[in-house]
Amino acid sequence: xxxxxPPATRFFALPTPFAMKRGxxxxxxxxxxxxxxxxxxxxxxxxxxxxxxxxxxxAAANADDPSDGWWQAMLGPGKPIDTNRWFVICANALGxxxxxxxxxxxxxxxxxxxxxAFPELSIEDGASAAHALVTGLGIKHLACxxxxxxxxxxxxxYIHRFPNHARNHINISGSAQALPFSIAIxxxxxxxxxxxxxxxxxxxxxxxxxENGMRMARKLGVITYRSAMEWHGRFGRVxxxxxxREDDPFGMEFQVESYLExxxxxxxxxxxxxCYLYLSRSMDWFDLGEYAAGNVLRALSALHIRRALVxxxxxxxxxxxxxxxxxxxxxxxxxxxAEFVALPSPQGHDAFLxxxxxxxxxxxxxxxxx
Amino acid sequence: xxxxxPPATRFFALPTPFAMKRGxxxxxxxxxxxxxxxxxxxxxxxxxxxxxxxxxxxAAANADDPSDGWWQAMLGPGKPIDTNRWFVICANALGxxxxxxxxxxxxxxxxxxxxxAFPELSIEDGASAAHALVTGLGIKHLACxxxxxxxxxxxxxYIHRFPNHARNHINISGSAQALPFSIAIxxxxxxxxxxxxxxxxxxxxxxxxxENGMRMARKLGVITYRSAMEWHGRFGRVxxxxxxREDDPFGMEFQVESYLExxxxxxxxxxxxxCYLYLSRSMDWFDLGEYAAGNVLRALSALHIRRALVxxxxxxxxxxxxxxxxxxxxxxxxxxxAEFVALPSPQGHDAFLxxxxxxxxxxxxxxxxx
Numbered sequence: 001x002x003x004x005x006p007p008a009t010r011f012f013a014l015p016t017p018f019a020m021k022r023g024x025x026x027x028x029x030x031x032x033x034x035x036x037x038x039x040x041x042x043x044x045x046x047x048x049x050x051x052x053x054x055x056x057x058x059a060a061a062n063a064d065d066p067s068d069g070w071w072q073a074m075l076g077p078g079k080p081i082d083t084n085r086w087f088v089i090c091a092n093a094l095g096x097x098x099x100x101x102x103x104x105x106x107x108x109x110x111x112x113x114x115x116x117a118f119p120e121l122s123i124e125d126g127a128s129a130a131h132a133l134v135t136g137l138g139i140k141h142l143a144c145x146x147x148x149x150x151x152x153x154x155x156x157x158y159i160h161r162f163p164n165h166a167r168n169h170i171n172i173s174g175s176a177q178a179l180p181f182s183i184a185i186x187x188x189x190x191x192x193x194x195x196x197x198x199x200x201x202x203x204x205x206x207x208x209x210x211e212n213g214m215r216m217a218r219k220l221g222v223i224t225y226r227s228a229m230e231w232h233g234r235f236g237r238v239x240x241x242x243x244x245r246e247d248d249p250f251g252m253e254f255q256v257e258s259y260l261e262x263x264x265x266x267x268x269x270x271x272x273x274x275c276y277l278y279l280s281r282s283m284d285w286f287d288l289g290e291y292a293a294g295n296v297l298r299a300l301s302a303l304h305i306r307r308a309l310v311x312x313x314x315x316x317x318x319x320x321x322x323x324x325x326x327x328x329x330x331x332x333x334x335x336x337x338a339e340f341v342a343l344p345s346p347q348g349h350d351a352f353l354x355x356x357x358x359x360x361x362x363x364x365x366x367x368x369x370x
Numbered sequence: 371x372x373x374x375x376p377p378a379t380r381f382f383a384l385p386t387p388f389a390m391k392r393g394x395x396x397x398x399x400x401x402x403x404x405x406x407x408x409x410x411x412x413x414x415x416x417x418x419x420x421x422x423x424x425x426x427x428x429a430a431a432n433a434d435d436p437s438d439g440w441w442q443a444m445l446g447p448g449k450p451i452d453t454n455r456w457f458v459i460c461a462n463a464l465g466x467x468x469x470x471x472x473x474x475x476x477x478x479x480x481x482x483x484x485x486x487a488f489p490e491l492s493i494e495d496g497a498s499a500a501h502a503l504v505t506g507l508g509i510k511h512l513a514c515x516x517x518x519x520x521x522x523x524x525x526x527x528y529i530h531r532f533p534n535h536a537r538n539h540i541n542i543s544g545s546a547q548a549l550p551f552s553i554a555i556x557x558x559x560x561x562x563x564x565x566x567x568x569x570x571x572x573x574x575x576x577x578x579x580x581e582n583g584m585r586m587a588r589k590l591g592v593i594t595y596r597s598a599m600e601w602h603g604r605f606g607r608v609x610x611x612x613x614x615r616e617d618d619p620f621g622m623e624f625q626v627e628s629y630l631e632x633x634x635x636x637x638x639x640x641x642x643x644x645c646y647l648y649l650s651r652s653m654d655w656f657d658l659g660e661y662a663a664g665n666v667l668r669a670l671s672a673l674h675i676r677r678a679l680v681x682x683x684x685x686x687x688x689x690x691x692x693x694x695x696x697x698x699x700x701x702x703x704x705x706x707x708a709e710f711v712a713l714p715s716p717q718g719h720d721a722f723l724x725x726x727x728x729x730x731x732x733x734x735x736x737x738x739x740x
Contacts, residue, residue: 116619180605180626181598187627188589190620192562195582212565219558220590228551228690235550237657249486250560250647254654256550257557277620284624287607317687320598 008065024119032099037083050151056098080364097272127157175323192216227315227348300330378435394489402469407453420521450734467642545693562586597685597718670700
């Protein structure tokens with residue numbers, strides 16, 4: 001699976017054993033990360049970025065890897081997350097296949113890939129791994145913890161588990177608990193993978209990769225990552241050129257179908273299906289409310305953070321705006337200085353990746369004030 | 371496929387040959403229907419109901435079949451569509467498998483099932499078949515044409531093709547053209563069916579029915595038929611009893627997953643997969659705008675209807691409210707007396723089937739005024 005790992009990736013050895021929330025432990029596990037900028041003498045200019053389900057640690061170009069990263073426009077010298085000022089760390093999620101230990105990694109007990117022998121993965125495990133990385137780099141306090149999407153969940157778990165460690169927080173298109181619409185979508189994505197005969201209870205290889213299942217999962221993902229409004233303006237009812245159509249009575253005919261197919265083709269064989277299943281399920285399980293007898297607002301109000309910025313896109317159907325509003329409301333009720341910003345981006349859940357014109361200045365202004 | 375056909379179903383022989391919009395013709399085709407109430411001496415109290423993708427003609431109990439129909443609470447003596455006053459016809463869609471001729475019917479040319487030899491099906495073909503049924507029953511003018519969802523598309527095609535035939539119109543959760551979000555969803559549903567090895571290019575049988583593909587298609591359908599808001603209130607994060615869970619690390623755990631599975635199990639083997647593919651694709655193709663050089667508002671304004679009621683649910687993501695607003699706006703701009711009603715039903719696209727408390731009075735008031 002080394003082909004998934006970007007060249008600038010560094011590896012941090014997690015404490016051994018690394019206990020997992022739902023039981024079991026990892027031995028000899030590692031977290032993949034990249035950095036930008038310089039840590040100052042007081043080690044008080046560090047920002048940690050926690051990602052969504054699929055990104056690697058390569059958020060932007062750096063000396064070891066000049067290729068564009070997944071948040072290229074947001075991160076760099078003079079950019080909203082200004083690496084002239086900040087020392088920025090981006091971690092690949094625990095359980096992923098892009099350098100961090102996950103189901104596609106070698107199980108030291110068997111010397112074979114973990115596959116489904118990987119212990120049950122929780123969002124909280126990812127938070128603890130990220131905290132181990134940060135402290136291992138000699139950083140006692142994060143100047144700011146940034147989490148996007150699944151990373152927004154992990155950031156809340158991080159703040160819960162390690163009070164007073166992060167001084168400030170930006171939560172983007174995140175949520176404090178998974179709700180049934182998102183659970184239903186993710187459950188269907190997992191079912192598509194599990195139904196692929198090649199999945200074979202997790203025992204696939206390069207020659208029999210569950211490509212159809214992953215393609216369906218990715219297409220359903222992309223449908224929920226964007227918005228009907230964006231697609232109406234972008235694709236309308238435009239059809240493919242007749243030569244681009246398949247010779248198939250039910251084949252692709254509209255541009256929107258070709259767009260989904262292109263996304264799927266760029267994803268399959270670039271992500272490990274078992275890792276996808278584990279990370280997807282960890283989001284369904286996440287509920288910060290479990291730390292306050294089911295009361296998610298009370299759990300949020302118990303978090304200690306100096307200042308927080310909570311941003312969402314009005315068109316997000318996967319992590320709907322009400323969930324970002326709830327995060328801000330909970331933080332405020334606990335005495336934090338939290339600001340909620342709803343952006344009218346048409347790109348839905350993915351807006352933070354593409355609508356830098358809107359997200360960039362909000363993030364830049366917040367960081368400039370710290 | 372006779373097991374799909376409700377007992378009260380009657381059959382109307384369509385003209386032979388029955389020419390199809392995109393080419394080809396049906397021979398010896400029929401349309402399944404049921405009726406309620408009595409046609410009066412002037413034959414001017416007839417209402418036709420055109421359905422969504424999957425319902426049969428059995429909209430409500432009648433003398434020949436006392437079982438509840440799919441719109442039981444809406445239709446009957448003293449109900450919003452009052453069968454003491456109106457003679458109501460409900461047609462099973464052309465291309466369906468519940469009595470009307472479709473891909474699961476016998477092809478008179480080969481004496482075998484049509485399967486993919488069925489000609490390409492358009493929404494307009496369904497409209498023409500329904501019009502043939504109505505006139506065949508001795509009705510020159512419909513007092514009101516009612517269309518729901520796909521039937522709302524078919525109703526607009528009907529009014530376009532047969533001007534001045536329907537005097538009044540109720541369009542519920544319909545649209546004048548398919549937009550890319552809905553096309554994407556339906557394309558993915560069709561792909562799930564086509565990926566099932568049992569589909570076998572349409573050549574399945576009872577013993578090798580593409581159950582997995584149909585289950586995925588149905589689950590994705592149900593996700594888009596309802597709304598996140600409804601599910602949040604209805605399921606929240608409630609888990610299944612441990613004994614109801616499968617012994618599978620990625621099996622169902624949340625109530626919402628069990629709800630989807632229940633819907634899927636009630637659907638598979640009750641609907642023919644090839645019929646599903648044909649009807650689904652016909653919706654993607656539908657665009658009333660093609661009758662006005664791509665301008666859907668102008669196409670709507672050219673429709674002749676005396677009074678119209680256009681209803682939508684605010685939470686509908688599959689046929690979003692803007693599409694019902696567009697229908698009303700287009701009809702009004704053409705001089706029709708059209709009213710647009712947006713209902714705050716939480717049940718999304720399916721609301722007209724279940725939120726009778728809101729939809730019933732609106733329909734009843736409109737019909738009472740005719």
